[in-house]
Amino acid sequence: MTILHYNRSQLATAGLLAFSALTAVLAPGTASAAQVSGDATITINNAAFAAASVNVGAGYPNGWIVAKHWGASDNLLGITGATTGGTALSATASTPMSFAVNANTTTNNYPASGPYGRTEQATTMDAGNTSVGQIGLSGAWLLTSPGGSGILTPYDFSLVKTAGIWNIKTFDTGFSTQNFLKLTNVAESVNGNGELLLSGDLQWTGLWAGLVGANTNAVVGTFSLAPSAVPVPAAVWMFGSGLLGLLGASRRKALVAAY
Numbered sequence: 001m002t003i004l005h006y007n008r009s010q011l012a013t014a015g016l017l018a019f020s021a022l023t024a025v026l027a028p029g030t031a032s033a034a035q036v037s038g039d040a041t042i043t044i045n046n047a048a049f050a051a052a053s054v055n056v057g058a059g060y061p062n063g064w065i066v067a068k069h070w071g072a073s074d075n076l077l078g079i080t081g082a083t084t085g086g087t088a089l090s091a092t093a094s095t096p097m098s099f100a101v102n103a104n105t106t107t108n109n110y111p112a113s114g115p116y117g118r119t120e121q122a123t124t125m126d127a128g129n130t131s132v133g134q135i136g137l138s139g140a141w142l143l144t145s146p147g148g149s150g151i152l153t154p155y156d157f158s159l160v161k162t163a164g165i166w167n168i169k170t171f172d173t174g175f176s177t178q179n180f181l182k183l184t185n186v187a188e189s190v191n192g193n194g195e196l197l198l199s200g201d202l203q204w205t206g207l208w209a210g211l212v213g214a215n216t217n218a219v220v221g222t223f224s225l226a227p228s229a230v231p232v233p234a235a236v237w238m239f240g241s242g243l244l245g246l247l248g249a250s251r252r253k254a255l256v257a258a259y
Contacts, residue, residue, distance in 0.1 A: 036125045036135050036196045038228050040099040040159070042168075044202075044221040047092045050146070052204055052218035060148040064212055065091050070155075072100045072138035078114020079140045081151035091146060094221070099157065101225070102136030116172035121158040127196035130188065135159040135225075137168075154180055154208065159225075166198070167205065168223070179206025182216075183223055191227070198225040 050063030068086040070077060077083065089095045101123055108120040121136030140155030154170040157180070161167075166183035183200035190196055202221040204214035 034127060034194050035105070036101060036123055036127050036130075036225075037103065038101050038195060038226055040101060040135075040137055040223065040225045041096050042099055042202070042221060042223055043094055043096040044089070045094040046089060048218060049220040050091075052220050053212045053214040055213035058213055059150065060145045060212060062145065062147045064143045064145050064152070064214075065089070066095075066141050067091075067144040068142040069095075069097045070140040071098060074140065075120050075138050076110050076113050076118055077140070078118065079142070079153045079155050080114060081142065081153070083114075083142070086140075086142065097139070099137040099139040102138055104136065107136070111173070116174045119156045119171055121156055121171060125196075127190050127194055130161050130196065131164075134169075152208070152211070166200065168202075169206075170208070175207065178208065180208045181205060181220075181223075184219070193227070195227040196225060197227075199223060 044066045046065040050065050053063035054060060055063070066089050068088055070079065070083075070086040074085065077085070087097075089097075102120050103123065104120055105122055105124055107122040109117065110119065111117040120138065121134065123134070123136045125133035125135050135158060137157040137159060139157060140153065143152040143154065144150075156171045158169045158171065158177070159166060160169055166186060167179045168181040168183075169177050170180045171177050181202045182205040183198075184203055186198070186200040188196070188198050200223050201219045202223055203219060204212075204216050208214070209216050
């Protein structure tokens with residue numbers, strides 16, 4: 001019985017060591033803020049988006065909707081009303097769309113992609129100082145006016161904070177950089193890993209609101225930015241499995257010694 005008690009003590013000690021080791025590996029540390037990274041999600045409520053952009057006099061009796069979305073894999077694709085592919089959105093429902101944060105720190109230009117070229121907007125903002133720089137976002141939209149005429153193609157987005165206001169901007173060689181949507185009711189913070197967390201409601205703004213005569217006070221969707229999910233490395237699981245194997249071996253030895 002003395003031997004059994006001794007091995008149980010060893011087993012408990014080994015268990016505590018294993019738990020402490022795994023916790024140290026898996027637990028997030030505290031890091032200083034760095035270049036913004038992660039994934040943005042823009043959710044557009046097309047019913048609200050359309051209602052905020054009704055302009056009968058301009059020929060938009062039912063407003064505008066986001067008809068299609070192209071993601072990061074189509075960053076070099078020229079976007080026009082005739083461009084194929086993309087993901088079609090419901091004309092009346094709320095649809096979340098993913099916009100990956102660009103990792104490039106200088107803007108990549110592709111002038112031959114479509115009539116107004118394409119770019120991958122640079123990310124130059126530090127999570128600890130969001131009043132400087134910008135966040136480049138991959139993606140493109142096709143806007144249509146049900147029952148009306150006209151097509152709009154905002155793309156190559158960036159997120160910029162100016163005088164305390166966050167704006168989603170677009171870029172093309174025809175209109176250059178223009179405000180498109182602004183964030184209101186903003187929640188902004190930096191997590192323990194130095195990564196930016198950002199969320200808020202969306203409203204029409206800038207040149208794009210002027211083009212369609214939109215109501216700039218109506219909420220038409222939501223925005224959120226969060227760190228990319230980081231999978232636990234395989235080495236960590238192997239380390240944990242090895243420790244559990246050692247614990248199992250210790251337990252078997254304890255049982256043998258007991259008898």
